[in-house]
Amino acid sequence: MKRINGLIYLLVIIKFLLPLFLADPFYQPHRDEYLYLAEGHHLAWGFMEVPPMMSVLAAISNFMGAGMFWIKFWPALAGSLTFLLVAKMARSLGGGSFAIILAFLPFLFTGYIRLFYFFHPNFLDAFFWTLIAFSLLRYLQSQNNKWLYLFGLATGLGMMSKYSVAFYACSILLAILFSRQRKLFLNKHLYFSILLAFLIFLPNLLWQYQHRFPVLKHMAELQREQLQFIDPVKFLISQLVMFLPCIFIWIFGLYYAGISRQGRNLRPFALAYIIVIALLLLLHGKDYYTVGAYPVLFAIGAGYLEKLTAGNHRFWRLIMVLVPVGLGILIFPILMPIAKPGTLARFYESGKIEKSGALRWEDQKNHALPQDFADMIEWRETAEKAALVFKSLTLPDQARTLVYCRGYYFAGALNYYGPNVGLPEVYSDNASFLFWMPKQYNIRNLILVAHQIPRNDDMVFQQFERMTVMDSISNPLARENGIKIILYQNGNEKVNEMIAQSIMEQKSKFTR
Numbered sequence: 001m002k003r004i005n006g007l008i009y010l011l012v013i014i015k016f017l018l019p020l021f022l023a024d025p026f027y028q029p030h031r032d033e034y035l036y037l038a039e040g041h042h043l044a045w046g047f048m049e050v051p052p053m054m055s056v057l058a059a060i061s062n063f064m065g066a067g068m069f070w071i072k073f074w075p076a077l078a079g080s081l082t083f084l085l086v087a088k089m090a091r092s093l094g095g096g097s098f099a100i101i102l103a104f105l106p107f108l109f110t111g112y113i114r115l116f117y118f119f120h121p122n123f124l125d126a127f128f129w130t131l132i133a134f135s136l137l138r139y140l141q142s143q144n145n146k147w148l149y150l151f152g153l154a155t156g157l158g159m160m161s162k163y164s165v166a167f168y169a170c171s172i173l174l175a176i177l178f179s180r181q182r183k184l185f186l187n188k189h190l191y192f193s194i195l196l197a198f199l200i201f202l203p204n205l206l207w208q209y210q211h212r213f214p215v216l217k218h219m220a221e222l223q224r225e226q227l228q229f230i231d232p233v234k235f236l237i238s239q240l241v242m243f244l245p246c247i248f249i250w251i252f253g254l255y256y257a258g259i260s261r262q263g264r265n266l267r268p269f270a271l272a273y274i275i276v277i278a279l280l281l282l283l284h285g286k287d288y289y290t291v292g293a294y295p296v297l298f299a300i301g302a303g304y305l306e307k308l309t310a311g312n313h314r315f316w317r318l319i320m321v322l323v324p325v326g327l328g329i330l331i332f333p334i335l336m337p338i339a340k341p342g343t344l345a346r347f348y349e350s351g352k353i354e355k356s357g358a359l360r361w362e363d364q365k366n367h368a369l370p371q372d373f374a375d376m377i378e379w380r381e382t383a384e385k386a387a388l389v390f391k392s393l394t395l396p397d398q399a400r401t402l403v404y405c406r407g408y409y410f411a412g413a414l415n416y417y418g419p420n421v422g423l424p425e426v427y428s429d430n431a432s433f434l435f436w437m438p439k440q441y442n443i444r445n446l447i448l449v450a451h452q453i454p455r456n457d458d459m460v461f462q463q464f465e466r467m468t469v470m471d472s473i474s475n476p477l478a479r480e481n482g483i484k485i486i487l488y489q490n491g492n493e494k495v496n497e498m499i500a501q502s503i504m505e506q507k508s509k510f511t512r
Contacts, residue, residue, distance in 0.1 A: 004097055008087045011104045016080040018108070019117045019336065020072055026340045027376040029071055031479070033119045034379070034412025037066055039432060046207035047432040048214040048510070050121050053161040058119075066416070075123040079116025082127045083107045085134045086299045092141060095303035098317055102249055102302035105321070106294075109328020110243040114335050115291055118372065121162040122288065128158030129168040129292025133269060136172060137296070140181055140265065145189040152193030156200025163215060167276060168292060169197075175271035180264070211510040230284045238287030239277070241357075243294060245327035248320070250294050252308075253301025263304070269296050334358045337373045341477045345369055361479075374479040375409075382410065382449065383417035385471045386485050389447055391422055392470075397489075398424075402443045402499075406450035408433050410483070414449065429506055437503045441496040446488040453486060460498050465490035 029037070039047050040058025047055065061070040083104060090099045106112050116123050131154040139147035151169075158165030176184055184190055208215060240247060256263040258270030276293045279285070309316045332338065333347055334356070345368040353359055354366040361371040368374075386403065393401060403426045405411040411428035418426060427437055446464065448454070453469070454461040461467070466489045473483040 007097055007100055012080045012084050015083050015107050016076045019113055020076060022336050022338050024337055024339055027337050028379045030118055031375040031409035033071055034416050035408050036119060038412045038415060042436055045203040049218055049431060051160045051204045053124060054121055071119050075116045075119055078123045078127040082130050082295060085130045086295045089134055089137055089299035090303045093303040095306050099302040099306040102305060103298050105324045106243055106246040106298050109245045109324050124161035125164055126292040128154050128161060128165050130295040132169055133296035148189045148193040152196035156197035159201040160204055164289060167279060171275040172268060172272040174275060175268040179267045210512055214510050232281050235287050245324040249301040250297040252304050253297035256304040257300050266300060341369055341377055345477060368477055374477060378473055378475050378478040379413035380417050382473055382483060383414045384421050386414055386449055387421035387423045389470045389485055389487055397445055400443050401445040403447045410449045434506055441499045444491050448486040451483060463492050463495035464488035
């Protein structure tokens with residue numbers, strides 16, 4: 001027992017530290033990480049894109065200096081805790097050391113290593129789905145009501161992290177309703193736990209109401225711009241590819257829980273997985289939206305495979321470890337940014353990696369780098385160039401200059417590096433940055449960071465006497481290649497009123 005626990009906690013530590021050491025220090029924070037760090041400076045019960053949990057973690061990271069370690073600390077911690085839950089589930093199902101090792105492999109040699117590297121809500125999503133599965137598994141095993149309250153806590157905090165947690169909470173309850181464990185719905189503590197989850201989530205629900213439910217607008221925009229183009233066949237293929245080196249583990253888990261007689265008490269977890277897949281197919285969800293449904297299947301599969309390979313079949317255990325390790329090492333340069341962009345681009349080109357789909361971005365085109373990696377370069381350089389333009393102005397002109405970005409990612413990045421390069425606070429009316437735009441303005445100049453020069457019908461920019469493209473970003477490996485830094489000077493008396501009016505109209509869509 002002590003030996004197995006020692007193995008579990010050793011692997012927990014490895015899971016936490018390894019990604020931090022493997023990533024090349026050349027890379028900067030991901031474009032979306034800048035948004036969540038910015039939200040940490042504007043704590044609220046909700047934001048246009050996400051519930052408030054990310055902002056709380058970001059506030060702590062900001063307090064600690066917001067260096068790369070403190071940005072990556074939370075996903076690394078969540079990854080370690082998710083593995084710990086998986087290991088505990090495998091142990092509760094009778095798994096020993098081999099089951100623990102099998103359960104650990106997906107966290108190193110599949111997409112989980114990338115998931116738990118980025119400071120995005122997806123790492124919290126996967127953790128809370130796993131905690132929900134863990135709590136209900138332990139309840140079904142012990143009938144102890146304390147696990148139902150853990151379920152309520154996990155659901156409530158999960159909903160304060162990412163709304164898709166509701167998919168799994170509802171799916172697993174529906175699965176239990178259609179299983180032999182349906183007597184759970186006669187237990188009053190289940191309803192008390194649901195009430196607990198609701199009370200935890202209530203502040204964000206009220207915030208959404210007060211702001212006219214921006215999450216619905218965000219989802220509609222996402223559906224219009226991205227989700228409607230998702231191919232159901234590719235979605236299903238991705239479910240197999242995402243965890244390819246370890247695919248046999250979760251498939252055996254799905255078989256054991258869903259079909260075998262020995263695993264009939266685990267039917268809800270197999271059925272919940274099927275419900276999640278069906279829902280996301282119906283709603284055109286992205287393939288990675290399902291990642292939280294797999295940890296419990298890895299735990300079940302690991303325990304089952306250990307039983308299958310006992311006795312005279314132990315030689316299979318070596319194969320079950322060597323194959324994921326071997327395949328994982330081969331694809332590791334796709335999973336993590338372990339070398340500089342140019343080196344990786346040459347590696348991908350020589351290996352014909354584009355055929356795998358790993359280089360396909362949201363625009364459905366292949367590029368030189370995976371999209372996530374291309375989203376981690378050129379931000380500091382952009383901030384430095386914008387700062388040079390700002391500092392080229394006289395001090396009186398600087399005092400009446402607005403630095404404005406079309407995209408939230410540039411506003412977030414410029415504010416992240418701004419204090420070190422000499423930029424004032426940078427604004428945007430994109431995403432949650434809209435909420436932080438001032439009500440009144442007193443400017444004569446404007447520095448714009450954007451892809452395109454505004455058109456003639458963009459009237460605010462027509463109120464300036466002079467426009468000059470001061471600099472640009474040229475790096476074909478960066479996602480935001482070709483960005484321009486444009487200086488508008490000598491605005492007329494109308495410009496401040498026009499900006500204030502435009503911002504007020506945009507904000508009015510999110511106020512009652």
